Structure formats: C-alpha cells, structure tokens
Amino acid sequence: MAYVTIDGVQYEKELLELAKHHTTGRGESNLAKDEVVDLFKSANDGPGITDTELRTLRYIRETFPFTDAAADLFDAEFAKL
Template structure:
C-alpha cells in the first residue's frame, strides 16, 4: 500500500488517485454516486477500513466536488463504517 503526505498528514495514495481520476477528464468534474461506490469498494478491499483509509475518505469529502446525490450517499456510507 502506498501513501502520500499532504500538509503533514498521511493518506492512502490509491484512494486519492481514484478520486482524481473520477473528477478529471472530458465531461468530468463532480464525483457521481457510482464513483462514490467505487471509492468505498476500494476502501473496503481488505479485512476492514483502516484509519488511514477513513482519514483519506474524509479528506476526499472535503476537497473534491460531489453531485448532491453522491454527497448524500458518501455521507451515508461513511456513517456506516
């Protein structure tokens, strides 16, 4: 597992790259519901969601744009972790 440090905090590189991938490119911008599910699936790929993965998800929530429906789904998914 690879990590990246942003402003002294450690985050999971794979999750950040996935969020960037989903928000860049042609006709992109906001994370959609399907992309939120993709992020959650990536975070849940091991025996559980690690503290670093959870911190990374919170970082994504506050630093990436979401559609309204995706934001609602993301918040619901985070609350269930």
C-alpha cells in the same frame, strides 16, 4: 499499500488517485454516485477499513466536488463505518 503526505498528514494514494481520476478528464468535474461506490469498494479492499483509509475518505469528502446525490450517498455510507 502506498501513501502520500499532504500538509504533514498521511493519506492512501490509491483512494486519492481514484477520486482524482473520477473528477478529471472528458467533462468530469463532480464525483457521481457510482464513483462513490467505487471509492468505498476500494477502501474495503482488506479485512477492514484502516484509520488511514478513513482519514483519506474524510479528506476526499472535504476536498473533492460531489453531485448532490453522490454527497448524500457518501455521507450515508461514511456514517456506517
């Protein structure tokens, strides 16, 4: 698992790259519901979600733009963790 450090805090590189991929390119700007599903699938790729993955998901929620429906879904899924 690869990591990236932002402002002295370690995050999971794969999750950040996935969020960036979904918000850049041909007309993309906000994370949509299906992309939120992708993020949580990626975070659940092992036996459980690590503290780094939780921190990364929280960072994505605070940093990246979401559609309203995607924000609601993200918040609901994050609350289950």
